[in-house]
Amino acid sequence: xxxxxxxxxxxxxxxxxxxxxxxxxxxxxxxxxxxxxxxxxxxxxxxxxxxxxxxxxxxxxxxxxxxxxxxxxxxxxxxxxxxxxxxxxxxxxxxxxxxxxxxxxxxxxxxxxxxxxxxxxxxxxxxxxxxxxxxxxxxxxxxxxxxxxxxxxxxxxxxxxxxxxxxxxxxxxxxxxxxxxxxxxxxxxxxxxxxxxxxxxxxxxxxxxxxxxxxxxxxxxxxxxxxxxxxxxx
Numbered sequence: 001x002x003x004x005x006x007x008x009x010x011x012x013x014x015x016x017x018x019x020x021x022x023x024x025x026x027x028x029x030x031x032x033x034x035x036x037x038x039x040x041x042x043x044x045x046x047x048x049x050x051x052x053x054x055x056x057x058x059x060x061x062x063x064x065x066x067x068x069x070x071x072x073x074x075x076x077x078x079x080x081x082x083x084x085x086x087x088x089x090x091x092x093x094x095x096x097x098x099x100x101x102x103x104x105x106x107x108x109x110x111x112x113x114x115x116x117x118x119x120x121x122x123x124x125x126x127x128x129x130x131x132x133x134x135x136x137x138x139x140x141x142x143x144x145x146x147x148x149x150x151x152x153x154x155x156x157x158x159x160x161x162x163x164x165x166x167x168x169x170x171x172x173x174x175x176x177x178x179x180x181x182x183x184x185x186x187x188x189x190x191x192x193x194x195x196x197x198x199x200x201x202x203x204x205x206x207x208x209x210x211x212x213x214x215x216x217x218x219x220x221x222x223x224x225x226x227x228x229x230x231x232x233x234x
Contacts, residue, residue, distance in 0.1 A: 072230035079223035111148035
């Protein structure tokens with residue numbers, strides 16, 4: 001009887017170690033760190049060859065005109081996942097973005113961008129299946145859009161290498177629901193491109209999105225929408 005109790009105790013300890021230690025080992029040693037948030041310091045672009053523009057920005061007589069999304073642009077989500085007390089950050093992204101903005105003097109007068117949500121992917125196929133199906137239902141809501149509703153005043157014509165932090169107010173449509181949001185951006189003119197990064201918190205219920213929690217993994221009621229735009233003058 002005493003030996004039986006000892007084995008029951010040992011088995012219980014093993015289960016606890018597996019439940020607690022297993023997620024720790026997975027998150028910290030197998031899955032690896034999540035991609036860092038977008039930053040102007042880490043933007044990479046091949047817009048020279050993909051944008052259709054071959055004129056260097058320094059040679060342009062004016063920056064006025066339409067600037068279109070070029071190679072190097074990405075958008076996606078960032079959420080916190082908790083599994084048996086261990087936390088990690090889940091990130092999904094896509095480069096399937098289209099859109100443009102119009103610059104006249106120091107003012108961005110119009111802007112509109114569309115993200116193909118069916119192309120968003122992370123480092124786990126199981127998570128992607130849930131995202132495309134139960135969570136975002138991309139079969140019915142394949143795109144997300146942002147349309148600027150108030151002009152952005154930059155204050156001065158962007159100079160090369162000078163970072164600015166404008167706010168963009170517009171209509172964000174996600175999962176078939178449209179809300180007004182204001183996003184603080186970081187922007188910089190670099191070479192023949194204008195680079196923009198930004199993020200905004202998203203409360204899932206505001207857009208009729210099912211809580212991403214599933215199985216033993218738990219996710220809160222909100223996440224972050226992230227964007228990195230590389231734009232070239234058309």
